[in-house]
Amino acid sequence: MEKILSKCALVFLFILIVDSLKAQVIEVEDFEGGIFPPQGWNIQTGNFTQGSLPQSGINSCQNSQLVSLLGLGRAIITSKPFDMRGRAAQDSAFVRFWHINSSVITVGQQPINVFINDTNDITGAVQIGTVTPQLSYDSSNFVIPGSFNGPKNYLFFEITAPLLSLIPSIHFDNVSWATFPIVTADIKMYLEGPYDSGNMTNMLNTRGQLPVSQPYNNAPYNYNGSESVDSSFFTSHPDITDWVMIELRQHDTSSTFISRRAAFIRTNGKIVDLDGTSPVTFSDVTSGTYYVVIYHRNHLISMSSSGLVFNILTTSYDFTTGAGQFYGGDAKDLGGGAFGMYAGDPENDGNVNHQDLIEESIQQSSIQYNKADTNMDGEVDATDYEPTDSNIGKVATVPYIE
Numbered sequence: 001m002e003k004i005l006s007k008c009a010l011v012f013l014f015i016l017i018v019d020s021l022k023a024q025v026i027e028v029e030d031f032e033g034g035i036f037p038p039q040g041w042n043i044q045t046g047n048f049t050q051g052s053l054p055q056s057g058i059n060s061c062q063n064s065q066l067v068s069l070l071g072l073g074r075a076i077i078t079s080k081p082f083d084m085r086g087r088a089a090q091d092s093a094f095v096r097f098w099h100i101n102s103s104v105i106t107v108g109q110q111p112i113n114v115f116i117n118d119t120n121d122i123t124g125a126v127q128i129g130t131v132t133p134q135l136s137y138d139s140s141n142f143v144i145p146g147s148f149n150g151p152k153n154y155l156f157f158e159i160t161a162p163l164l165s166l167i168p169s170i171h172f173d174n175v176s177w178a179t180f181p182i183v184t185a186d187i188k189m190y191l192e193g194p195y196d197s198g199n200m201t202n203m204l205n206t207r208g209q210l211p212v213s214q215p216y217n218n219a220p221y222n223y224n225g226s227e228s229v230d231s232s233f234f235t236s237h238p239d240i241t242d243w244v245m246i247e248l249r250q251h252d253t254s255s256t257f258i259s260r261r262a263a264f265i266r267t268n269g270k271i272v273d274l275d276g277t278s279p280v281t282f283s284d285v286t287s288g289t290y291y292v293v294i295y296h297r298n299h300l301i302s303m304s305s306s307g308l309v310f311n312i313l314t315t316s317y318d319f320t321t322g323a324g325q326f327y328g329g330d331a332k333d334l335g336g337g338a339f340g341m342y343a344g345d346p347e348n349d350g351n352v353n354h355q356d357l358i359e360e361s362i363q364q365s366s367i368q369y370n371k372a373d374t375n376m377d378g379e380v381d382a383t384d385y386e387p388t389d390s391n392i393g394k395v396a397t398v399p400y401i402e
Contacts, residue, residue: 024093025286027082029175037077044122046075046159078120079155079175083312084148086283087180093144095155095177101133103169106161108132110170114142115156122156133170144178151312181286183310185246186279187271188318189294189302190340192332193387194376200241200267205234207378209369214262215297216245220348220400227262229274237276239267242376246271246280247293247401248310252303252327257293257401259285265296269320269340279314287311291327293398294319298371299341300350300391303327303398328397344388346371350396352388360384 029038036050037043087093095114101107111132117125129142144153155177159170194200204210213228223245234240247260259282265271271294273280289307305327308315320338323331331339344352346359348371363372366380374384 024086024091024178024180025284027177027179029079031173038080040080042078042120044076044078044156046077048075048077073161075159076122077157078122079157079177081120081152081154082177082179083151083181083286084144084153084179085151085312086182086281087146087149089146091146091180093178093180094141095128095144095175096139096141097157097172097175098137098139099131099133099170099172100137101135101169102171104135106169107135110159110161112140112170112172113158113160114140115158116144116148117154117156118148118150118152120154122158125154125156133172149180179286180283182281182283183248183285183287183290184279184281184314185248185271185292185310186314186316187246187292187294188269188320189244189265189271190269190320190334190338191241191265191296191299191376192334192340192343192391193298193374194241195334195338195340198336198338200265200269201376202238202241202267203377204242204369204373205238205240208234209378210234210240210242211369214245215243215369216262216295221245221295223260223262225260225262227274233276237264240264240276241267242296244271245295247295248282248285248290249293249303249401250288250290250307252291252307254291255399255401258288258290285310292317294341295400296341297348298346298374298376299343300330300345300352300394300396301398301400302331302341305329330397332391342391342394343374344391344394345396346374346388348400350400352391352394354392356388357385357392360388 099112111130113127113130115122115125115127126145131140191200212231214225216223242265243262244265245260245262248258250258261280261282263271263273263280271280272278287310289309291307292304294302304317305325308317319325320340323329323339332342334340344356347356360372360380363370363380370380372380374387
């Protein structure tokens with residue numbers, strides 16, 4: 001069963017995790033899911049059966065794969081594809097598995113060769129290691145070359161023998177390997193504060209007030225991400241309206257998040273990565289279904305109305321086309337068929353109330369990057385009261401997660 005660690009796998013999980021300089025996901029196949037081959041795995045040739053060879057202590061592995069070399073004395077099984085797009089040049093990655101030969105007759109004669117390829121074909125695959133199982137359980141650990149950093153990669157386990165063998169004696173189990181998956185979100189959202197007839201203003205940008213580092217490192221967000229740009233970035237990207245934070249949650253009622261990122265929102269509503277143009281990538285997230293949550297420092301939090309499917313393709317979602325795109329239909333009607341996030345929560349408590357108006361009054365005449373600047377024109381003044389006052393009584397339907 002994938003991602004469920006048996007007693008054997010626990011021994012080497014820590015080794016795999018600490019070998020990476022950035023977030024990685026450890027995939028584990030213990031062959032105990034009741035279906036063989038497991039989902040996504042493929043027997044290319046030979047006879048693989050689900051066997052059992054109980055051992056003592058930490059190596060009490062059950063339902064290991066028992067290989068009988070028939071035909072040409074060669075058996076090959078292929079792993080499911082795995083994503084390495086988030087892998088940086090300095091990131092090391094390994095594959096590890098347990099093995100044993102249960103027959104004194106064939107011991108020392110049947111090696112397991114391990115290959116990797118970016119297609120589901122052993123032809124042209126790169127061999128990353130070989131081991132000849134002995135009469136006791138042992139594990140082998142092989143390096144995945146750094147050149148494998150694409151969306152689909154496959155491991156091949158080839159068991160060979162010099163002569164035809166009718167004795168099923170090679171067992172291997174608890175295959176574990178490091179992956180560096182990413183998912184990509186192409187999201188469009190409008191903020192009510194700076195919205196004006198189909199676009200948002202860029203006044204914070206043109207007035208030089210946008211910070212070069214992400215501003216969500218305080219309560220209630222407490223996000224400690226290191227997202228930043230150089231001092232000339234906003235000059236060369238005048239269409240940046242502000243920073244936002246985008247988050248992935250697994251459930252609509254979840255009190256935890258899968259991942260979060262600070263990013264930019266452009267005047268056309270597109271939320272983009274730190275290059276100012278590309279969709280936002282999450283480098284520590286596997287394919288799955290996630291709700292998309294958008295935070296802004298003086299708008300009410302918003303979430304997608306349903307879970308979105310993320311995989312190796314870019315996932316697109318446009319909040320602006322209707323209230324039905326928002327969780328609970330909780331969207332501000334901006335007119336002209338456009339919808340967005342409610343302005344007026346500089347207190348960041350999930351409620352637009354008179355405390356927010358008081359905060360705007362206290363910050364009156366401030367000319368700087370300020371949460372009380374609700375319409376985001378670069379100055380706190382009477383014009384900031386209007387959007388806040390019009391939304392008094394609005395309460396976010398989506399919980400904040402610190």
